[in-house]
Every structure is written in C-alpha cells, then in structure tokens.
Amino acid sequence: MSDSPAVLRDLLMATTRTLRKRWHEILRPWELSPHEHRALRVIGSADEPVRLGVVAKSLRIVPRSVTEVVDRLESRGLTERLPDPADRRAVCVQLTDDGRRMLTELDTARDADAAEVFDRLESAERAELARLLHKLTDDHNHTARAENSVASANDGP
Numbered sequence: 001m002s003d004s005p006a007v008l009r010d011l012l013m014a015t016t017r018t019l020r021k022r023w024h025e026i027l028r029p030w031e032l033s034p035h036e037h038r039a040l041r042v043i044g045s046a047d048e049p050v051r052l053g054v055v056a057k058s059l060r061i062v063p064r065s066v067t068e069v070v071d072r073l074e075s076r077g078l079t080e081r082l083p084d085p086a087d088r089r090a091v092c093v094q095l096t097d098d099g100r101r102m103l104t105e106l107d108t109a110r111d112a113d114a115a116e117v118f119d120r121l122e123s124a125e126r127a128e129l130a131r132l133l134h135k136l137t138d139d140h141n142h143t144a145r146a147e148n149s150v151a152s153a154n155d156g157p
Contacts (some may be wrong), residue, residue, distance in 0.1 A: 025108050037106055039069045044103045049082050049092035
C-alpha cells in the first residue's frame with residue numbers, strides 16, 4: 001500500500017465522502033439537509049436568541065441564504081424568529097422545544113453512527129488517528145490548546 005501524499009489525500013477524501021454519505025442517509029427520516037442540521041446546531045448552541053447574520057457567518061453563507069434555511073426550519077416549527085431587543089431592525093432566531101428535541105435526536109444518531117464507523121479501530125488506533133488528524137488540521141485554536149497543555153505538563157510538580 002502506497003503512502004504517497006496523493007494516495008493519502010485520496011484516502012482521506014474517500015473517508016470524508018463516506019462519512020458525508022452516511023450522514024445524508026441518517027438525516028433522511030428527519031427530512032433535513034446537512035445544511036439545515038448545521039443551522040440547528042448553530043442556533044441551538046447559543047445561550048440566547050441569535051441574529052441571523054451571526055448564523056450566516058457561522059455557516060459561511062450569505063445572509064439571504066440563511067434566511068431561506070431559517071424559513072424552512074421555521075415552517076417545520078423547529079425555530080422561531082424574535083425581534084432583537086438591542087436593534088429593532090435586526091431579527092434573532094432561537095430553537096423551539098421541537099427544534100431542541102430534534103437536535104438531541106440528531107446528535108444521538110450522529111454519535112451512534114460515529115461509534116459504528118470508528119469502533120472498527122482499536123482504542124490505540126483511534127488515539128493515533130486523532131493525533132494524526134489534529135496534526136494535519138489547520139486549527140490554530142487546537143494548536144494553542146495543545147501548546148498550553150504541553151507547557152502545563154512541562155511545568156509539572
């Protein structure tokens with residue numbers, strides 16, 4: 001088996017496509033797109049109603065597109081719009097009770113699928129995969145946390 005960068009890239013892309021395909025299948029009973037699920041997660045993770053612009057920025061889409069996504073979620077009773085108390089011109093959105101229930105169900109289904117996929121690996125293999133993926137990920141927050149962890153460990157007793 002080749003470990004060339006091109007082969008590794010293709011394997012990683014194939015793995016990602018497999019995970020996405022599985023996720024599309026899992027979402028089917030809820031009749032949601034992955035995009036709508038991500039919007040539910042962004043809205044549901046906020047402690048208070050969140051502006052549509054914040055949702056758009058989090059999803060990396062234009063505000064017009066987030067309006068359409070929230071319209072679909074609202075038509076299903078999963079979200080509700082509220083006026084922004086700080087700015088009458090702005091609109092906020094929050095999950096309804098049904099939206100929170102659905103998000104919990106989706107998270108449970110997604111976690112179960114991840115367990116099914118990654119349980120094929122031994123515990124040590126999963127740890128090594130996590131280490132390698134973190135090393136490849138261009139995530140400055142993770143890097144800072146890892147550096148802080150190493151610094152704390154080096155300061156030890």
